[in-house]
Amino acid sequence: MTRVYLDHNATTLLRPEARAAMIAAMDVCGNPSSVHGEGRAAKALVEKARAQVSAAFGADGADVVFTSGSTEGASLACGDQELQGASIEHDAVRSWINEKLSVGMDGSVQVETPEKSTLQLANSETGILQTLPQGLAVTDATQAFGKLPIAFNWLGTTRALISAHKLGGPKGVGAVVLKRGTEMTTQIKGGGQEMGRRCGTENVIGIAGFGAAAEAAARDLENGVWERVEGLRNILEEALVAGASDTILVGQSASRLPNTSCFATPGWKGETQVMQMDLAGFAISAGSACSSGKVRASAVLTAMGYDEITAQSAIRVSLSPETSESDVLRFADTWLAKEKTYRARVA
Structure with missing residues (x-):
């Protein structure tokens, strides 16, 4: 059968472009925080992927902070705020909501105070899309990224969550995308990696796969x-x-x-x-x-x-x-x- x-x-399935990028990254032994040649080679892979993800997500000028996925991203993006949101949010976001917003029978959510609210762009269970208000504090764009022609810079949100394994990258890597200049309290303290927002040695292999997958997903969108x-x-x-x-x-x-x-x-x-x-x-x-x-x-x-x-x-x-x-x-x-x-x- x-x-x-x-x-x-x-x-979803691992894209061949992501697999190839990950295999190549396995041969780079340096720590991205090291200043020697091997460390700089690893850092270059991380920065290449950051540029690929940023371009695919339409986030030129924004900060892309790599995480272990959208669940950690939700903790990072939502954990330092008092947020309003609806029960249709993914569990990773819903657990951070302090005040519930109502949902219509058509799945729509009305947001009154965007700067204090979180609203997913696309629901993972129903696929229903939301219209995001300008100034929204957080959006979960995990399901939409790679399937819809969207750009962070015109979504109107301050923070967005994305994940690699929803668009053909590996499991265990994602990102929080931040409007440049946005302050965010780190949830994992340590050596100051990822601009001091997410400490810990970067998952170079997974990040390389994420970048390649994001680039390939953008090509798919362009090709209809x-x-x-x-x-x-x-x-x-x-x-x-x-x-x-x-x-x-x-x-x-x-x-x-x-x-x-x-x-x-x-x-x-x-x-x-x-x-x-x-x-x-x-x-x-x-x-x-x-x-x-x-x-x-x-x-x-x-x-x-x-x-x-x-x-x-x-x-x-x-x-x-x-x-x-x-x-x-x-x-x-x-x-x-x-x-x-x-x-x-x-x-």
Whole structure:
């Protein structure tokens, strides 16, 4: 059985450009903080990647601070502030929110005081996009970066979180992007690396992979790759609507990521669907990967106003440029057959 991976919002495939950059970086033995030739060679790799990430994210003139990923980035960017935010934020950001903002049934969030608020650019579960107000304190751009033509310099936010493994880089490396001149309290004290904002020896190999992946992702956007992915997502949803009339497509009328489909068949638990589809050879999810293994209603759908039964029944399918039309149609046929079995059992 050939497996089909449809959980790219959790983590996506390592790009060949990232793999090549990482392999090359393994042969550079110096510490980036050392002043000798070997140290300068390692530092050059870090700075090259910083420039690649900055260019791909449209962050010319901003500060790119490398971290171990968006979770550490959230701690760094949010930990020194009293923030307002909504329950649809990723757990890594939601844990820092002091005052909750309301969410509409369409997934939209109204922000009254941007300078004291955090608002994700794209939701990892539903794919729904937000319009960011100017002066926003923090945005989680992890899911949007590499999938949408965005630029930090016109997003209007002071701090942004991004991560390598969502766009074809390695796991365990990310960045906080800061508007130049922004003060930020370090959460890890030590030798003063990363402009004194994130101490500890840099993950040179991972950072090199992040830079190469960001550069390749920017090329994909320029070449219109994600338009084809959106077409596949639409084919999938058309098949689901035609074959399962009781299934709810979440955020179908909203602006969404081109690769993300979240849908619920009330009463058929999402965790059960994930296991059944896994046995059939398909990797999907029931919410954020950071919440995997926890049988509970989706906090995102609950915040949007869905009842608990529906929120417990949601699954997410997330595609990539490597996904084929055959993959999508095979998934739809298999899922619809299991949905029919479920309906017969509960009738």
